[in-house]
Amino acid sequence: MTLRDRVAGTALGALLLAGMVWASKAPMTTNRSPDATLRLAWSARPERIEKCRQQSDEELAKLPAHMRQPVACEGTTAEYRLQVRHEGALVTERVVHGGGLRRDRRLYVFEEIRVPAGEATVDVRFDRVDASAPGQAAGEQAGATSAPRGEVPPHLSLVQRIRFSSREVVLVTYDSDRKELAAVQRPPRATR
Amino acid sequence: MAAVARSSERLALRLVTAADALGNRLYGQQFNPLYQSGTIVVALYLVLLVTGLWLILFYRVGAPWESVARLTTDPWLGNWVRGLHRYASDLAVVATAVHAFRMFAQGRSWGARAMAWMTGCLLLLLLFICGWTGYVMVWDTFGEYLAREGARMLDTLPFLSEPTSRAFTGEQPVPTVFFFLNLFAHIGIPLAMGVVFWLHVKRLARPHMLPPKALLWVVVGALTAAAIVWPLKMAPQADPFVLPVDVPSDLFFAFWIPLAQALSGGQALLVATGLGAAFVAVPWITARRGAAPPPSVVDEDICVGCVQCSIDCPYGAITMFERVSRRSDLVARVDPDLCVSCGICAGSCSPMGVGPPGRAGRDQVAAVRAFAAAPARRRGEIVVICCDHGAGRFAPDLASAGGVPYPVDCAGNLHTSVVEMLLRDGAGGVLILACPERNCWHREGPRWLRERVYAGREAELQPRVERARVRIVNVDAGERPLGIAALRAFAAEVASLGPPPADETPDGEPACEPAVLDSKPLVGSRP
Numbered sequence: 001m002t003l004r005d006r007v008a009g010t011a012l013g014a015l016l017l018a019g020m021v022w023a024s025k026a027p028m029t030t031n032r033s034p035d036a037t038l039r040l041a042w043s044a045r046p047e048r049i050e051k052c053r054q055q056s057d058e059e060l061a062k063l064p065a066h067m068r069q070p071v072a073c074e075g076t077t078a079e080y081r082l083q084v085r086h087e088g089a090l091v092t093e094r095v096v097h098g099g100g101l102r103r104d105r106r107l108y109v110f111e112e113i114r115v116p117a118g119e120a121t122v123d124v125r126f127d128r129v130d131a132s133a134p135g136q137a138a139g140e141q142a143g144a145t146s147a148p149r150g151e152v153p154p155h156l157s158l159v160q161r162i163r164f165s166s167r168e169v170v171l172v173t174y175d176s177d178r179k180e181l182a183a184v185q186r187p188p189r190a191t192r
Numbered sequence: 193m194a195a196v197a198r199s200s201e202r203l204a205l206r207l208v209t210a211a212d213a214l215g216n217r218l219y220g221q222q223f224n225p226l227y228q229s230g231t232i233v234v235a236l237y238l239v240l241l242v243t244g245l246w247l248i249l250f251y252r253v254g255a256p257w258e259s260v261a262r263l264t265t266d267p268w269l270g271n272w273v274r275g276l277h278r279y280a281s282d283l284a285v286v287a288t289a290v291h292a293f294r295m296f297a298q299g300r301s302w303g304a305r306a307m308a309w310m311t312g313c314l315l316l317l318l319l320f321i322c323g324w325t326g327y328v329m330v331w332d333t334f335g336e337y338l339a340r341e342g343a344r345m346l347d348t349l350p351f352l353s354e355p356t357s358r359a360f361t362g363e364q365p366v367p368t369v370f371f372f373l374n375l376f377a378h379i380g381i382p383l384a385m386g387v388v389f390w391l392h393v394k395r396l397a398r399p400h401m402l403p404p405k406a407l408l409w410v411v412v413g414a415l416t417a418a419a420i421v422w423p424l425k426m427a428p429q430a431d432p433f434v435l436p437v438d439v440p441s442d443l444f445f446a447f448w449i450p451l452a453q454a455l456s457g458g459q460a461l462l463v464a465t466g467l468g469a470a471f472v473a474v475p476w477i478t479a480r481r482g483a484a485p486p487p488s489v490v491d492e493d494i495c496v497g498c499v500q501c502s503i504d505c506p507y508g509a510i511t512m513f514e515r516v517s518r519r520s521d522l523v524a525r526v527d528p529d530l531c532v533s534c535g536i537c538a539g540s541c542s543p544m545g546v547g548p549p550g551r552a553g554r555d556q557v558a559a560v561r562a563f564a565a566a567p568a569r570r571r572g573e574i575v576v577i578c579c580d581h582g583a584g585r586f587a588p589d590l591a592s593a594g595g596v597p598y599p600v601d602c603a604g605n606l607h608t609s610v611v612e613m614l615l616r617d618g619a620g621g622v623l624i625l626a627c628p629e630r631n632c633w634h635r636e637g638p639r640w641l642r643e644r645v646y647a648g649r650e651a652e653l654q655p656r657v658e659r660a661r662v663r664i665v666n667v668d669a670g671e672r673p674l675g676i677a678a679l680r681a682f683a684a685e686v687a688s689l690g691p692p693p694a695d696e697t698p699d700g701e702p703a704c705e706p707a708v709l710d711s712k713p714l715v716g717s718r719p
Binding site for chain 1: 220286337347353361362414415418422424432435436438439440444446449
């Protein structure tokens with residue numbers, strides 16, 4: 001190994017090291033667009049629908065003694081249609097159902113919608129599918145019961161004029177205390 | 193699939209050979225970092241543990257960004273330690289990739305080595321997870337971005353009832369428990385990596401875990417210098433209500449983000465899973481089904497129980513068992529599941545009682561007799577024994593330079609009787625072009641050969657052989673000029689010695705002295 005090789009080796013090593021440091025700090029462009037984002041994020045308990053019926057004496061007789069309940073109920077949860085309009089134009093529409101494989105857990109909404117910067121009217125609606133009236137699902141048989149028990153109301157809406165700054169995220173979330181949707185913009189932060 | 197794998201291996205080998213030659217020229221065979229890629233990873237792992245222990249003293253899960261910012265801005269607390277931690281992790285990714293690429297190129301990824309390959313894949317995955325959790329710990333814009341991208345992919349898994357992405361939406365502050373769990377993973381994963389490192393080298397006898405000290409200190413010193421010269425700066429704190437234009441990233445850990453951005457979470461997860469599965473499947477894809485060299489076998493009638501083969505085996509595939517025999521109290525047995533058919537044992541057995549079929553000592557002697565009996569042989573010529581994986585790849589050039597190439601699978605499985613017989617049959621000299629010691633495909637071949645020829649290691653070259661007519665030079669496949677220069681220099685020296693002496697020694701095999709058994713672990717119970 002000659003002196004020239006040693007110098008070349010050192011130079012190559014330094015070059016590779018510098019390249020590694022650059023790659024270790026290389027900025028990554030994640031948002032080229034100046035658009036803002038409307039983020040919908042909330043969690044709520046969907047309305048529970050129980051279909052109950054009186055069991056006949058024959059049916060009860062077939063059951064073990066400890067399982068003879070006069071009223072048998074099958075439960076499910078309601079589905080909701082989420083619609084988002086920006087300046088009157090529908091930008092998102094989908095059906096939201098409860099979480100879990102049986103769809104009987106809390107429902108979660110998480111949507112991110114790109115919107116142009118500037119002031120705009122945002123209309124968010126979250127309505128129970130096929131709900132003719134609160135607590136009354138379509139197809140329920142007579143005698144069905146449906147208890148609110150803190151579930152999300154069958155109709156939620158937020159219509160608000162919002163000023164979107166460039167690359168700002170405006171959050172629309174569900175206030176479970178007030179049982180309404182609310183828009184949250186960046187809270188003022190303490191100076192670091 | 194196998195054909196594609198084989199052509200990929202060949203292409204990769206060409207790249208590795210060229211890079212190795214450059215590395216040898218600039219840094220020497222002993223300090224060529226490409227040869228030491230695996231040991232450098234272990235060294236960096238230790239650097240990461242030490243620097244990580246220091247950094248953890250200042251980290252607060254309740255104020256992640258603020259605590260790291262304090263560390264970063266205070267030169268006395270050690271921003272450079274943080275820089276060293278980060279750059280060491282980056283280099284660990286590079287060294288791991290180089291190591292894996294070398295193993296793939298050299299066809300050392302299948303058979304008995306499959307376990308090492310798969311644990312290597314696991315180590316790489318753990319290294320990535322460890323890096324990601326490390327960046328999330330800081331909770332700057334990059335950490336948040338990594339967390340959001342990871343959560344986006346995780347949310348496609350059907351068994352998560354609650355989307356993990358919701359933790360970063362700004363509905364509420366990111367809970368402290370998230371940072372605690374992240375910290376727990378960042379500490380726990382390296383501990384798991386220690387176990388996987390052990391599994392990775394478990395099948396090796398005498399694994400090299402660290403690079404030569406000089407190289408170790410050069411690597412650590414260079415990274416420390418880089419951390420001082422190019423100190424880390426804090427990125428802005430994560431803010432769920434702002435979409436930053438640029439995120440200061442680390443391409444070694446975030447190279448996949450541009451691709452993931454172009455895909456949905458499910459697609460990105462599918463691609464990542466597919467790539468991971470492809471990596472893990474390499475041992476099956478590259479396996480030489482039907483063409484795999486057979487494992488070594490022991491001729492128990494010849495074995496004298498000297499234990500040398502079990503000592504020399506680089507893979508711990510040979511165990512000594514007790515037996516009742518007039519010949520010896522011990523006999524060697526080969527575990528075919530561990531044997532990679534390197535043939536090192538063939539070179540280690542004086543009485544030629546062990547080795548892969550067709551490559552054991554007796555087979556080598558038969559081959560060399562046929563070679564010497566060829567009509568083209570001339571008295572006084574230089575026979576160049578060259579390893580198939582090294583100098584054997586430019587054997588025609590050696591022939592053009594006046595040598596007579598004698599290819600062998602590995603210089604380490606060369607029985608020294610072959611050297612002696614070549615000289616007795618009229619060769620003027622025997623030049624052995626072995627691979628560099630840290631680049632032996634069978635790990636310890638050149639080392640054992642050198643000791644057998646010059647240091648009296650068992651199965652040694654007999655003292656009656658004139659050492660001036662034997663030379664070992666370590667040459668890589670890409671070092672053609674070096675090999676030819678070594679041949680010319682050796683030929684000139686041999687010419688000055690005069691014609692080779694007439695063969696007056698009796699024909700016979702050297703005896704192996706049965707060793708006194710002092711290595712209990714080598715002895716197993718009779719099956």
